Structures are given as C-alpha cells and as structure tokens.
Amino acid sequence: MTEGYGAISRRDVLKTSATGAAIAGSLGPGNIAVAQGQADAPPQATVSLKINGKPTRLTLDTRTTLLDALREHVRLTGTKKGCDHGQCGACTVIVNGRRINSCLTLAVMHEGDEVTTIEGLGGPDNLHPMQAAFVEHDGYQCGYCTPGQICSAIAVLDEIRAGIPSHVTEDVSKAPAMTTLEMRERMSGNICRCGAYSNIAEAMAQVAGQKSKGDKA
Secondary structure, three states: OOOOOOOOOHHHHHHHHHHHHHHHHHHOHHHHHHHHHHHHOOOEEEEEEEEOOEEEEEEEEOOOEHHHHHHHHOOOOOOOOOOOOOOOOOOEEEEOOEEEEHHHOEHHHHOOOEEEOHHHOOEOOEOOHHHHHHHHOOOOOOOOOHHHHHHHHHHHHHHHHOOOOOOOOOOOOOOOOOOHHHHHHHOOOOOOOOOOHHHHHHHHHHHHOOOHHHOOO
C-alpha cells in the first residue's frame, strides 16, 4: 500500500484495468470505433457567403476560420496564411467593403456577407487599378504579402474617402487628407518582409490620383 495523499494501491490499479478491459470486451472492436468516432466528431454548421460575387454555401467545422474556409474549402489560395495571429496582414480580405484579417474570424460569423479576395479584384487580362499600380511601381518582391497588401490598400483609400480618421489625422473633425502619412499609418498592419514599403506607397498614391513625393513622410 502506497501512503500519502491521493495514493492508490497496486490492487486498485489492477481492478481499474480489469474493469476497463471488461467494458471494451462487451462493446467489441467495431462498437469501440463507432463510439470513438462519435466522441471525436466536431460540431458542423452551414454558412452562406457571397465570395467574389458568387453565392457559396459551405458546411464547416464551426472552428474553421474564414481564412481556412477560403483556402481549404473554396480553394482560393491567393489569400495567404502568414502568422495566423493577425499580426502580419497577409490574410487580409475585404468583407462588406471593409478589410479584415481573415485568420482572426470564424467563417460561421459571416452568414450572408460579401467577401472579396485578391482573385475577385481582377485577373491578368483585366487588372484592378491597384494591382496594375503594384506591378508598375514594383510594390512586391517575393509576393507572399502582396494579396493582403493590395486588398488592404484598396480598403485604405476607401476609408480615407469616407472620412474615417486615423491616429495621424491632425483634425478628426475634418475629413482626412489623402497623404502619404495617412496611407502609411493605415497600412502599418500589413508587413512586407522584403521591405517594398516605399514602392507600395507610390502605387497607392497613383491610384489615389496624386504624387506622394510632395507629401511629408
């Protein structure tokens, strides 16, 4: 007999093992597998989205992020998984006109929402103006962060046009100016490990309809 708090004897161990074996024997191998499968089955839910203009209905594990739903279930792999913690911006997509980190939100939270990914912005034969500007200004190097950068850049210009202030807006009672400083601040959540930030700013300035060289950096 082992002494001390919570101690069990060798006899207790043998009794517990025998009981477990007896239960397993009564179930049979097939029933054990079924019972195990039922215990491990994750909860499922159906969600309807409009992805790049196309109605899409998915049945998913309720723990599936929007990022994984797009990549693994819809096969839209343009949206990248970087840090998977909402810190790099590589997974940025546009939902109902606003940019979000798709790795930080569950797909089932977006019932009925409109989701735009890099694939929905334009293709090789019909580039979105922001995509074309990134190409013209070399706004990428390895390209891994580029889909998120482009989605975020488009949303940033819409935010400024809508009058939404940022941390660097001098007077929040007035509409923010379309300056390099505003654009850089708003894009700070999108990390480019290759360091193409100046080129990205030039691309955004072109789409915004102004030259960024005259702005205060």
